Amino acid sequence: MQKKLILDSKQLHITLSRLCQQLIENHTNFSNCVLLGLQPRGIFLAELIHERLKSLKVNVPLGYLDATFHRDDFRRRDTPAKASETRVPFAIEGKNVVLIDDVLFTGRTVRAALDAMISFGRPAKVELLVLVDRKATRDLPIAADYVGKYVDTHDTQRVLVELQASGSKQNKVWLISKE
Amino acid sequence: MSKLSQRHLLGIKDITRGDIELIFETADNFKDVINRPIKKVPSLRDVTIANVFFENSTRTRLSFELAEKRLSADVINFSASGSSVKKGETLLDTVNNILAMKVDMVVMRHASAGAPHFLSKHIKANIVNAGDGTHEHPTQALLDGFSIREKLGSVEGKKIAIIGDILHSRVALSNIFALKKLGAEVMVCGPPTLLPKFISTLGVQVELEVKKALDWCDVANVLRIQLERQQLKYFPSLREYTLYYGINKKMLDDLKKKIVLMHPGPINRGVELTSDAADSHHSIILDQVENGVAVRMAVLYLLAGAA
Numbered sequence: 001m002q003k004k005l006i007l008d009s010k011q012l013h014i015t016l017s018r019l020c021q022q023l024i025e026n027h028t029n030f031s032n033c034v035l036l037g038l039q040p041r042g043i044f045l046a047e048l049i050h051e052r053l054k055s056l057k058v059n060v061p062l063g064y065l066d067a068t069f070h071r072d073d074f075r076r077r078d079t080p081a082k083a084s085e086t087r088v089p090f091a092i093e094g095k096n097v098v099l100i101d102d103v104l105f106t107g108r109t110v111r112a113a114l115d116a117m118i119s120f121g122r123p124a125k126v127e128l129l130v131l132v133d134r135k136a137t138r139d140l141p142i143a144a145d146y147v148g149k150y151v152d153t154h155d156t157q158r159v160l161v162e163l164q165a166s167g168s169k170q171n172k173v174w175l176i177s178k179e
Numbered sequence: 180m181s182k183l184s185q186r187h188l189l190g191i192k193d194i195t196r197g198d199i200e201l202i203f204e205t206a207d208n209f210k211d212v213i214n215r216p217i218k219k220v221p222s223l224r225d226v227t228i229a230n231v232f233f234e235n236s237t238r239t240r241l242s243f244e245l246a247e248k249r250l251s252a253d254v255i256n257f258s259a260s261g262s263s264v265k266k267g268e269t270l271l272d273t274v275n276n277i278l279a280m281k282v283d284m285v286v287m288r289h290a291s292a293g294a295p296h297f298l299s300k301h302i303k304a305n306i307v308n309a310g311d312g313t314h315e316h317p318t319q320a321l322l323d324g325f326s327i328r329e330k331l332g333s334v335e336g337k338k339i340a341i342i343g344d345i346l347h348s349r350v351a352l353s354n355i356f357a358l359k360k361l362g363a364e365v366m367v368c369g370p371p372t373l374l375p376k377f378i379s380t381l382g383v384q385v386e387l388e389v390k391k392a393l394d395w396c397d398v399a400n401v402l403r404i405q406l407e408r409q410q411l412k413y414f415p416s417l418r419e420y421t422l423y424y425g426i427n428k429k430m431l432d433d434l435k436k437k438i439v440l441m442h443p444g445p446i447n448r449g450v451e452l453t454s455d456a457a458d459s460h461h462s463i464i465l466d467q468v469e470n471g472v473a474v475r476m477a478v479l480y481l482l483a484g485a486a
Binding site: 069074075085118120 | 250
């Protein structure tokens with residue numbers, strides 16, 4: 001197994017700052033905007049973005065969305081995926097939603113999340129923010145609007161995002177290869 | 180683990196504490212789903228479920244049907260009255276005919292104890308027992324446990340009294356198994372004629388006076404007198420039963436602590452519970468019904484997902 005560092009703690013800090021600045025650049029007014037972190041791992045990134053925006057005097061409501069019951073691989077794997085908490089303490093109807101996840105790979109989670117989100121209402125606009133975009137691995141026509149870093153990967157590789165918020169020692173992003 | 184240890188839910192006796200906890204955790208998520216503007220998820224959209232009821236039911240059948248529909252399953256309903264069972268078809272033939280129509284899961288209620296266990300040895304589909312005679316009613320016990328956990332934070336260490344017709348109650352037996360597995364203390368209370376002789380071998384306390392049971396417990400789960408199952412006279416009259424074992428609001432208000440009142444339904448108002456007790460702030464009877472849908476969704480989801 002090979003482990004290659006993609007982003008270290010310092011680079012990650014800069015990347016997060018840039019993502020926040022891009023959000024501010026594209027949203028002149030955050031009054032109608034909400035952040036929605038995707039369970040299970042996107043929520044930690046969403047919390048970091050939420051805090052960073054707060055320190056920039058931008059207050060945006062934050063929610064967690066679990067898409068487990070909307071996944072398209074149910075009954076196609078040995079064990080059912082375990083669901084996590086969904087917490088959407090605001091109306092989705094008419095909002096500008098920023099979906100946040102750590103890694104964009106096949107796009108299937110995002111598709112499920114779009115479905116799950118629509119159970120709460122019809123948003124005015126939906127954007128996608130990801131920390132790592134794995135290029136050329138998409139199964140579905142889905143693209144992110146805000147990307148921390150593009151990475152060339154194979155199907156057999158894995159991207160590991162370690163965040164202090166989720167219990168890791170340091171903020172780091174790794175690319176893991178089997179051989 | 181996010182997988183049940185069994186392919187079927189035949190009884191609480193066969194499943195582990197881990198299974199029960201997994202069902203509860205999954206039901207938490209489904210309870211959230213059924214409180215959304217759109218109360219439906221697409222998980223079971225390629226699954227067909229047959230609700231096969233050889234015995235009458237309102238709540239359980241509606242609850243299962245709603246759970247199945249909320250999961251986007253295709254549902255067919257069968258009830259013994261008005262079917263070919265009357266013409267002499269055997270249980271296995273009836274079910275095999277239903278399965279020949281490409282059904283993936285069977286939810287079954289039957290008047291004979293062990294009917295779903297028998298079926299599970301002969302058919303491939305997943306089976307959920309929705310009550311077999313006076314034996315088990317696992318989803319009721321799960322929703323009761325889930326409701327206690329929701330109301331009191333956990334089931335572990337809590338004192339739960341099951342009061343009434345224990346002898347004819349599948350709810351009582353499933354509840355005893357479930358609550359013991361979750362680490363609760365369980366007491367049964369009722370007239371001696373309605374207490375099975377060896378019930379204490381299940382590790383439960385036996386109490387004959389309802390007042391003492393109420394003083395002891397954190398939760399009172401009151402059961403219905405099942406007159407339809409009683410071929411003998413177990414007590415002189417319903418009035419006498421009410422006099423000695425009926426629970427009213429004053430009895431609950433006079434207790435030193437606040438207890439939770441449960442009932443699996445249907446309530447015989449004025450027999451085991453007076454109306455003012457059933458509708459009091461002690462009662463979580465309607466929460467039990469709401470939780471029933473979430474818990475059944477969890478069971479169906481976990482069984483279908485591991486197929």
